[in-house]
Structures are given as structure tokens and as C-alpha cells.
Amino acid sequence: MPPPSTVQNIAPPEALTPVAAQGFASGAFRFGSISILSHIALSNLHPVYRGLTPQFKVFIQLSAMTLGGCIFAEKRVSEYNDNVRRRNRALERSARAWSEERELRERIEKESAREALVQSSEVGATK
Numbered sequence: 001m002p003p004p005s006t007v008q009n010i011a012p013p014e015a016l017t018p019v020a021a022q023g024f025a026s027g028a029f030r031f032g033s034i035s036i037l038s039h040i041a042l043s044n045l046h047p048v049y050r051g052l053t054p055q056f057k058v059f060i061q062l063s064a065m066t067l068g069g070c071i072f073a074e075k076r077v078s079e080y081n082d083n084v085r086r087r088n089r090a091l092e093r094s095a096r097a098w099s100e101e102r103e104l105r106e107r108i109e110k111e112s113a114r115e116a117l118v119q120s121s122e123v124g125a126t127k
Helices: 016-045 054-126
Strands: none
Touching: 016 054
């Protein structure tokens, strides 16, 4: 990756916020469901957990959901940025290939026109 001083396009992609929100919701749901299952198991099995206040239990649940949301949001955003970079590199390679093809066709057309001119001058000289 080039140093930050030479980076031209530093604006984030436009669709980044919905991607991050979807990742956060997905992670919060996953970690929240695991957290609720853990709450049920600990409430039945562990006497210390049973003695905690309801507010602290809710705090533990919300903390797990927030952690999961942040992890999955970051994962989705980095995957999205990687896909955008991959697509941009592919578009640059495609544009480069098209320009090389165009240059090659122009060169071939010039050479064929030059050969046609040489052949017509040879035919005119033999008459």
C-alpha cells in the first residue's frame, strides 16, 4: 500500500454505511443469541450468576451484543472495501488492455495502409 501522502482517493464508498449497519445487526444478533443461551444456562447452574442484579445481567447481555456488532461491522466493512479495491483494479486492467488493443489495431491499420500504398506504387511503376 502506498504511503498516505500519495493516496489520491481517500473518500469512503457511498454504500459503506448500510454495509456496516447490516454487519452490526448480524453480529449483535449472533452474539446476543449466544449471550441469552449463556444467561439461561448460568441462571440454572451457577449460584454466583443468580445473585447478580438484573441491571448487571442486562449490561452483560448488551455488552456482548455490542461487541459482536462491532466485530461483524468491521468484518463486513473490510470485505466491502476489499471488493471495491478488487473491482477498481480489474477496471484499470481492463482499460489498459483495451487501450493496448486499440493502439495495436491502429498500428496494424497504418501498416496495412502503407503496404497497400507500396503495392499500388509498384503496380503503377510496372505499367
